[in-house]
Amino acid sequence: MFNEKFELEALYDVREKLHEIQEWSVAQTNDNQELYDLIDGLCRVANMYNDVVIQAIRDKEIFTANPQDYIESKLGASYGAYKYRED
Numbered sequence: 001m002f003n004e005k006f007e008l009e010a011l012y013d014v015r016e017k018l019h020e021i022q023e024w025s026v027a028q029t030n031d032n033q034e035l036y037d038l039i040d041g042l043c044r045v046a047n048m049y050n051d052v053v054i055q056a057i058r059d060k061e062i063f064t065a066n067p068q069d070y071i072e073s074k075l076g077a078s079y080g081a082y083k084y085r086e087d
Contacts, residue, residue, distance in 0.1 A: 006053055006057060008054065008057060008058060011050055011053060011054050011057075012054070014050050015047060015050050015051065015054070018043045018046050018047045018050065019043075019047065021039065021043050022039070022040055022043035022044060022047070025037075025039040025040045025043065026040050034081050034085065037077075037078075037081060038078045038081050038082060041074045041075065041077050041078035041081075042074075042075075042078050044070075044074045045071050045074045045075045045078070048064070048067050048070050048071050048074070049071065051064060051067075052064060052067050
């Protein structure tokens, strides 16, 4: 199912790029810190989804413990920061 729609090498490339952006956002310190924290959280969410797809294709099972809890936690922090700034 998944392996018909995704290529592992492309997913590994996405993982590297997301990790690079996430590391860069963590290293930023300036007046836009909330924005960089939001980017960090969203990259982590996207990377977890990416890892779950990789596991489903490569291993035919998801072995990451509690990926949904991780995603909801990271997304919750980013969404909370967004809502705070929006209000």
